[in-house]
Amino acid sequence: MTVEGPNGHPLLEVKRLKKYFPIRKGFMRREVGAVRAVDDVSFHINRGETLSLVGESGCGKTTTARCILRAVDPTDGQILFRPTEDTVFDVAQSTRRELRRLRRDMQMIFQDPFSSLNPRFPLLEIVGEPLLVNGMRSGRERQERVEELLRLVGMRPEYMRRFPHAFSGGQRQRIGIARALALNPTLVVADEPVSALDVSVQAQILNLLLDLQQKLGLTYLFVAHDLSVVKHLSDRVAVMYVGRLVEMTDRERLFNSPRHPYTEALLSSVPEPDPRRRSQRIVLEGEVANPAAPPSGCYFHPRCRYAQDVCRTDTPVWEEVAEGHWVACHRAKELELAGVRDRLPMNTAAGNSTNPATNATLAAGSATDGDATDDSE
Amino acid sequence: MATLAAGKRRPLLRVHNLKTYFFPDEGTVRAVDGASFEVCAGQTLGIVGESGCGKSVTARSILRIVEHPGGIVEGEIRYLHRTDGREVELDLAQISADGPEMRQIRGGEIAMIFQEPMTSFSPVHPIGSQIVEAIRLHSPLGKREARERAADLLRQVGISRAEARLNEYAYQLSGGLRQRAMIAMALSAEPRVLIADEPTTALDVTTQAQILDLLRQLQTDLGMAIILITHNLGVVAEMCDTVVVMYLGRVVEEGSVDAIFHNPKHPYTRLLLQSIPSLYSEARVPLPTISGAIPHPYNRPEGCPFHDRCPQFIPGTCDRHVPELQALDEEKSDQLVSCFLYHEPTDERA
Incomplete structure (x- = not known):
């Protein structure tokens, strides 16, 4: 199966990806089992879009991201990456040589801006290192590129002789972004890029990420x-639970008409x-x-309020229930979630005045989902 | 200080003009620089702010557990101490930090739950023995009764197989369970005030919802006052009756939760609320931001601490004078704000 996006082939196609970590025990370090961190996950990302992987800690979202970058070797599955329309690489099978080339096109932004920058290097070396490693030997050229990158992320190039300790969390995250962009990547994997930042700085970084994507x-x-x-931030969202995808669709459908009970519970537990x-709220x-x-059966059944007998015995199939809306739930087609x-506001007037654009969706959504709200406890 | 709209009830805890400074070799850090608020039984007060705003130091000052080289330099912490069936007002800022009264109050009448339960529990003692220790410190129970009480507490906070869990170590529990055990320990002496310092920050949203539910339930059952310290505005909106917004050690705005979220007055509160993405806001559009970053504690701006990031900065006023926390208007004084947009400078400090 090859998915065709609106701009031709998707940039990245992950097919039946698995990553098991062995559990070893005893004197001989015998393998006694496996942690199924990523268990048969398939999705694709189109060029120029943002796909988010969400889920609770330990659900395998970071491991999935690390497999795509081959920071860990996947146990099974394919990761098809198309840096250009005509070339395709299976990252899961790539040799070290190939990976060196591929990694220019896929870069990572890390969560913690305090531990992901080497405190002994000035910015020039932190941001310039990927350039050096990839063959930009001339110091002058590197310096010019670093200046350009720092400007791009909203930092003053004069700072490039300074060390990371001189910068605040938000500025450090900008430095991390500049480093990730040094080699003009096509795919950027951002693992919790704003969760370590203060609220007032978080908005700055989110704006920067959106702006860079456009530019x-x-x-x-x-x-x-x-x-x-x-x-x-997202165009599409994929929800993971215990190593598996449970739902994936575009942003508006996922947030307004979810099809998986886990997504419903997750949305309901966000304090507004x-x-x-x-x-x-639905408290799991x-x-x-x-x-x-x-x-x-379905990994979510012990916590699911809609679980039936079939959920306890059979693993649900990952299927497309509507165009572009993938769900793994036995009852996806019948449930009204x-x-x-x-989550209607108590004072509707206040809700309407702040965001008139949402009223159309509100009216459309409430007609079908009206009875579902009654049983949400 | 004007009282908040907390009815005519006498507040359990009143903090007035609290100043806690740190004196490391490099200079003075004014971690809390004039904080005032109060909280009544059965109510939840939220203290919100970003890192370095002094919210945690405020909590530690109330319990008198500020580490060296810090200390309370000014202000009052008036607490209605219950002793021999009577209530006596004590100023916690004045009494000895390790005297008998403070030791009775700390953990007994005012308890605290910490952000990271992994580092707050001892890694080398089972959680049961740590809870038993806390119980026996504040009640005359024997070992066996204290253990039964500990198991009851674990059940009360929703931990199954409570007896078995008493023998487990902190590392054996998941994040949510550890936080529940932490709450159980804090509740062991039936405190009248519970200070929760970022109680859900390390947890997933689903676990966070469980813990917030639990805190609300316990408050209804036990009638505690809760001081909830957090940077998560969603949690504040969900849980609190009144809210204190802090910035660089000072209270910039204070009021009922509805006033703070629907009629914020201070530019910082307004910007903070606008800059968080919401499930209801339009996606993929630029968010309003607060320019700059929180200043380093040694580089506090003169005058209003927020003036160098403030879009409504009044030159000659905001950078010269320090605004006082004042009622918005004299009639209904349930919202207080410290900003020169609402009142003239009164001090002559330059």
């Missing part, structure tokens, strides 16, 4: 757990910064399943 035509794979941030929207009982000993629009 440079970047494609983002965004790994995050903050759903408000994900909503703001508006005291007039305090709502009855229990804990995330252990990926070393997952439950039978609540999205964020169904």
